[in-house]
Structure formats: C-alpha cells, structure tokens
Amino acid sequence: MTAPREEKPPPSCEHGNPRCHARPARPYPCGWKCDDHQPARTHRRTNP
Numbered sequence: 001m002t003a004p005r006e007e008k009p010p011p012s013c014e015h016g017n018p019r020c021h022a023r024p025a026r027p028y029p030c031g032w033k034c035d036d037h038q039p040a041r042t043h044r045r046t047n048p
C-alpha cells in the first residue's frame with residue numbers, strides 16, 4: 001500500500017511571533033527550533 005504523497009512544508013523554526021522560520025531547524029518537544037532558539041538556549045535566561 002502506498003500512501004498518497006503529502007506535501008509537507010520544510011521544517012523551520014517555530015519560535016516567536018511572527019515565527020522565526022530559520023533553517024535548519026530541529027524537532028523538539030516544544031516544536032521545531034533553529035540553532036539560536038533551541039530550548040537549551042531559550043530556556044536558560046541568564047542575567048549577567
């Protein structure tokens with residue numbers, strides 16, 4: 001059985017509003033994020 005081919009938009013960063021849409025983006029539990037907005041960075045807000 002072959003499923004009909006769906007056109008999926010290329011994954012891009014879902015961070016921010018309007019969205020960042022940077023690429024490449026990686027899948028995270030909270031969505032696709034680019035290197036700049038990956039959870040490891042955005043979750044850690046360090047105030048110097």
Ligand SMILES: [Zn+2]
Nearest residue numbers: 013020034037
């Ligand atoms: Zn981004």
